[in-house]
Amino acid sequence: ILNVEQSPQSLHVQEGDSTNFTCSFPSSNFYALHWYRWETAKSPEALFVMTLNGDEKKKGRISATLNTKEGYSYLYIKGSQPEDSATYLCAAQGGGADGLTFGKGTHLIIQP
Amino acid sequence: DTEVTQTPKHLVMGMTNKKSLKCEQHMGHRAMYWYKQKAKKPPELMFVYSYEKLSINESVPSRFSPECPNSSLLNLHLHALQPEDSALYLCASSSHPGTSYEQYFGPGTRLTVT
Numbered sequence: 001i002l003n004v005e006q007s008p009q010s011l012h013v014q015e016g017d018s019t020n021f022t023c024s025f026p027s028s029n030f031y032a033l034h035w036y037r038w039e040t041a042k043s044p045e046a047l048f049v050m051t052l053n054g055d056e057k058k059k060g061r062i063s064a065t066l067n068t069k070e071g072y073s074y075l076y077i078k079g080s081q082p083e084d085s086a087t088y089l090c091a092a093q094g095g096g097a098d099g100l101t102f103g104k105g106t107h108l109i110i111q112p
Numbered sequence: 113d114t115e116v117t118q119t120p121k122h123l124v125m126g127m128t129n130k131k132s133l134k135c136e137q138h139m140g141h142r143a144m145y146w147y148k149q150k151a152k153k154p155p156e157l158m159f160v161y162s163y164e165k166l167s168i169n170e171s172v173p174s175r176f177s178p179e180c181p182n183s184s185l186l187n188l189h190l191h192a193l194q195p196e197d198s199a200l201y202l203c204a205s206s207s208h209p210g211t212s213y214e215q216y217f218g219p220g221t222r223l224t225v226t
Binding site for chain 2: 049
């Protein structure tokens with residue numbers, strides 16, 4: 001069982017500001033790192049899947065980086081909007097494993 | 113259609129009841145998953161089906177019995193549950209088992225055991 005940690009647990013950000021948060025995971029036996037966005041009463045929505053050290057992915061104002069050697073990933077949101085308010089989950093996938101081990105998430109609230 | 117559907121949305125059952133949760137996807141995915149999420153905790157993997165065969169059981173009690181009748185459908189049969197089994201049950205699917213393809217999640221079934 002992998003130990004996946006996310007920080008901070010919650011975050012209040014002013015609309016228009018940029019923000020970032022962290023996911024750490026065991027660097028040994030790493031296979032993939034997944035980021036999800038989860039709004040209340042909806043399905044978790046996949047944002048990124050990253051596998052390679054140094055990988056950087058972008059979707060609109062959201063981007064993510066991956067460091068597999070030290071076992072961390074950052075998620076960045078540029079110019080936060082109220083619709084960005086959600087819980088952001090990261091999940092690690094170990095080598096040979098099919099299921100995901102999730103962190104507890106970062107609860108992001110964008111204040112107008 | 114990139115949707116995973118789950119029924120029912122909410123379920124209340126007594127400890128002696130038998131009920132089933134249903135999950136369906138029509139994306140041609142060959143891996144399907146059950147996760148359990150208790151309040152203020154992350155989702156935890158319960159079962160994985162690869163090509164309609166059970167490939168992972170994360171030491172889940174036998175009062176939870178999964179079934180994959182075909183490649184589009186995944187059931188979770190519940191019997192003699194305990195109040196501590198109350199949780200959100202999430203189903204997910206991905207295109208190929210054992211790969212890093214993203215998992216698509218349903219909205220979950222909120223289960224309350226009384």
